[in-house]
Amino acid sequence: MAGISTHVLDVSLGKPIAGMQIELFDVGTQPPKLIAKARTNHDGRTDTPMLPAAQARTGDFELRFWVADYFKTPDTFADIVPVRFTIADAAQHYHVPLLCSPWSFGTYRGS
Template identity: 90%
Template sequence: MAGISTHVLDVSLGRPVAGMQVELFDVATQPPRLIARTRTNHDGRTDTPMLPPAQARTGEFELRFWVADYFRTPDVFADIVPVRFTIADAAQHYHVPLLCSPWSFGTYRGS
């Protein structure tokens, strides 16, 4: 299955992040074009793919995770976390999770 999906985990509490705003942009255009905007569900996932299989294509994309709005602590380290990546094969599925806390974040290409 092709397309782009994501999920968010709070590593400081060891649980999914519910209610975080996530956006997907096509960054091959100037200015970058917003493709999708949603919030994570109770399982830290989006209810639908950020880019559905029917719209899958090669290109440069950026997911933006609204970390500071979610954690709402005065000492939060990151505001909006951008994750830029390239889809080289539109037939493949790209799952891009975010692992975060109020003070750190990381990502990887999942399955």
């Protein structure tokens, strides 16, 4: 399965984040082009892939996670967390999860 998927976990609570806005941009164009916009479901995932397998292609992409809008605390460290990455092989699946709390975030290429 090719394409781009994601999910978001709140590491301070050990739970999926429901309702966080996520956007996917093609950053190989100037200005960057918005490809998809979604909100996470109760499982912290989007209901459909951010980039479906049928639209998979090589290039430079950026997922933007609206962290501050979700946590809504005055001491939230990050506002919008950008995760920029390159798809070198459009036949592969790229799963890009975000692990976050009001004070930290991290990501990795998942499966």
